[in-house]
Amino acid sequence: MVRGAAKAQAQAKNAAKQEAAKGGKSQLKDREKALKFICPQCKAPSPHYNTLKTHMESKHPKADVPPEDSFKV
Ligand SMILES: [Zn+2]
Known part of the structure; x- marks a missing residue:
């Protein structure tokens, strides 16, 4: 169970990292548009x-x- 939780946590962390990596510019654009x-x-x-x-x-x-x-x- 602990292992599974750690894995899920790592995955979430990874996803956030990827999101931040591809974010940047588009986020600024979204803000303008918003x-x-x-x-x-x-x-x-x-x-x-x-x-x-x-x-x-x-x-x-x-x-x-x-x-x-x-x-x-
Ligand atoms: Zn006002």
Whole structure:
């Protein structure tokens, strides 16, 4: 059992390593792409619609949150 757990752990570690190796650039690209939900009130970018929604509910409780579709190009 202990051996199996160690093996699984090693595999997970390896997978993370591989992920990091091929990540780098594409992750940066993803981040750029992700910041597409711009707050219409203060222009703060959010990576997700839910993040923007939360932001607007806390920072601009009187403003209407635009529908998610309105952010799609
Ligand atoms: Zn805002």
